[in-house]
Amino acid sequence: MEIIATRPKSLTKAQFTYCPGCTHGISHRLVAEAMDELGMRNKTMGVCPVGCSVLAYNFFDCDMAEAAHGRAPALATGMKRARPDMHVFTYQGDGDLIAIGTAEIVHAANRGEHFSVFFVNNAIYGMTGGQMAPTTLPGMKTTTSPYGRDEKDIGYPIRACELLATLEAPYYIERVSLLSPQHVIKAKKAVYKAMKFNKEERGFTFIEFVSTCPTNWGYEPMKAFEWAKENMLPFFKLGVFKDKSIEEEGK
Amino acid sequence: MADKVLMKGNEAIAEAALRAGCRLYFAYPITPQSELIEYMSKMMPKVGGTFVQSESEIAAINMVYGASGCGKRVMTSSSSPGISLKQEGISYISGASLPAVVVNVVRGGPGLGDIQPAQGDYYQATRGGGHGDYRNIVLAPSTVQEFADMAPLAFDLADKYRIVVLILSDGLIGQMMEPVEFQPAKTEEEIEELGKQHESWCMHPNEDEPNHHHHIINSLELDPNVLSDLVLNLEKKYIEIEKTEIRFEKYNISPDNEILCVAYGTAARITKSAIDELKKEGKSIGLIRPITLWPFPSEAIKQAINQNVKKILTLELNLGQMIDDVRLAIEGKLPVDFMGRVGGLVFSPEEVKAKIEEIL
Incomplete structure (x- = not known):
């Protein structure tokens, strides 16, 4: 019998600690599958963030470092500079990446650091119990925006891909979502591409996953997917924001 | 014997770090340590090697964290306000038991303060500075040569104990030019070997x-029982360091001493001049x-209290911080007097001499 689906080798056997309907499991798997398919596992080091995926070093079966909140791109810079012969990725949430770690991600991208960033945007702080994130939508209620995010008071959500795409150095920036099987198939291609460019030392690559947080949004899993499609996708538009391979390869 | 060269302290420490096998350096500019980052x-x-001018001191120390996690000799440097920013990373590096060397060319504080030499960061340096139970080895030079x-000493200690070693200099030692003789540079093979000693724990796919x-x-451990064991293991390391790594200099210690001074770095240097002058006058x-x-030479201070010593005098370029450790060391046996200057001002040998004469 032919095995057509199995657990990626780049994931450990540890059971995920994520809530039902959370998409971290999918994004972990996509990164691990890309590592497997590209044969990168034993040449790769990852950095996990502070947030729900703080224990990701238990799940990715490669060498891993646990960063302070927001500092993953700085750690990754140190790791890649120390071991230029290895491949490095970071896995970060929205509060980590575009609130407390804004300086680190902007400058790592601006230096064109040779690593991949996987950015999970679910518009909320999951692990600390559902507080407002830099990507929380206008009007969205969280435990620290109990009357709904007031953009006049606290500003609009930040679109990380669009912001980073203004920089010269980044090689590849794409926003995908994990909200339906079709979306996941597209996301898989984007993750593969980012890791392939990583392996080929082409430069800084960045994938944003529009993700869910049913627990803190207060929706059942299926309702959370629908809510995200209706509310997040109009604001966080899917697509490729930068792809230098197109000009390099003359496609 | 190698030739002596005339160099600023900030340049000398940079050159010595390169010779000690430091091949990664991350930092952000700040006065009075700019010559160090420029030299690197x-x-x-x-x-x-790798030089990255980071976007902040916070980023720099986290780059150090990443590179050190790969088992490499890595350094960062800054001056007081920048060292405050690095405390987050220093705590994480300590929690993860990684080796790293951090240089602080101390200036006047608090806040932005000024850019003159000071010793106001003693508490921050010796009490950990960041959050949680941890210690840094703190080395305090008083000449460019010693800086x-x-x-090499800092890198060796950092590697041996997998600990942060903080070199606590100041704006005077950083900016001053003195003749300095360097130890021979490590070869690339030797540096490679140094990295290999970390393979049991470092990331090396x-x-x-x-x-x-x-x-x-x-540095994360959510089970309090396991975290407790990890912190107690750190403590074992700290106890070992307290037993074996105390360093100090005795200057003019004799049974005739009437006053015992305790001072470090620039303050010690000035105190020595005053002691020399007083010696000529038979005092x-x-x-x-x-x-x-840290570790603090408490026992050495206790043993230096000879029968004629009437008073201890602690001299610092701050409001009195090390004096706490001096008092703990002598366990209330004698009164402890203090001479200090703040704001980046430095006392002169004449002023120190006058102070000693006043309390004699």
């Missing part, structure tokens, strides 16, 4: 390794100069 930017490419010699081993660099004053501020 110029010389690192020439030795095939330079501390680079190996594609040829059939049974891949999963190396994790981490015997001793000095203990702590070289390691």
Whole structure:
């Protein structure tokens, strides 16, 4: 019998600690599958963030470092500079990446650091119990925006891909979502591409996953997917924001 | 014997770090340590190393965290306000038991303060500075030569104990030019070997390794029982360091001493001049100069209290911080007097002499 689906080798056997309907499991798997398919596992080091995926070093079966909140791109810079012969990725949430770690991600991208960033945007702080994130939508209620995010008071959500795409150095920036099987198939291609460019030392690559947080949004899993499609996708538009391979390869 | 060269302290420590096998350096500019980052930017490419001017001191220390997690000799430097920013990373590096060397060319504070030499960061340096239970080894130079010699020492100690070693200099030692003689530079082979000693714990993916081993660099442990064991293990290391790594200098210590001075760094240097002057007048004053501020040479101070010593005098370029450790060391046996200057001002040998004469 032919095995057509199995657990990626780049994931450990540890059971995920994520809530039902959370998409971290999918994004972990996509990164691990890309590592497997590209044969990168034993040449790769990852950095996990502070947030729900703080224990990701238990799940990715490669060498891993646990960063302070927001500092993953700085750690990754140190790791890649120390071991230029290895491949490095970071896995970060929205509060980590575009609130407390804004300086680190902007400058790592601006230096064109040779690593991949996987950015999970679910518009909320999951692990600390559902507080407002830099990507929380206008009007969205969280435990620290109990009357709904007031953009006049606290500003609009930040679109990380669009912001980073203004920089010269980044090689590849794409926003995908994990909200339906079709979306996941597209996301898989984007993750593969980012890791392939990583392996080929082409430069800084960045994938944003529009993700869910049913627990803190207060929706059942299926309702959370629908809510995200209706509310997040109009604001966080899917697509490729930068792809230098197109000009390099003359496609 | 190598030739002596005339160099600023900031340049000398940079050159000595390169010779000690430091091939990665991350920092952000700040006065009065700018010559250090500038020297590294110029010389690192020439030795095939990595220099990155980071976006902040926070980023710099986290780059150190990443590179150290790969088992490499790595350094950052700054001056007081920048060192405050690095405390987050220093705590994480300590929690993850990683080696790193951090240089603080101390200036006047608090806040932005000024850019003159000071010793106001003693508490921050010796009490940990960041959150949680941890210690840094703190080395305090008083000459440019000693500053330079501390680079190889700091890297060796950092590697041996997997600990942060903080070199606590100041704006005077950083900016001053003095003749300095360097230890021979490590060869690339020797540097490679130094990295290998960390392979049992550091991240080093190996594609040829059939049974891949999963190396994790981490300071997180959610189980309080396990975290307790980890912190108690750190304590064992600290106890060992307190037993074996105390360094100090005795200056003019004799049974005739009437006053015992305790001072470090620039303050000690000035105190020595005053002691020399008083000696000419037949007055015997001793000095203990702590070289390691942590671990602190408590026993050495206690033993230096000879029968004629009437008073202890602690001299610092701050409001009185090390004086706490001096008082703990002598356990209330004698009164402890204090002479200090703040705001980046430095007392003169004449002023120190006058102070000693006043309390004699």
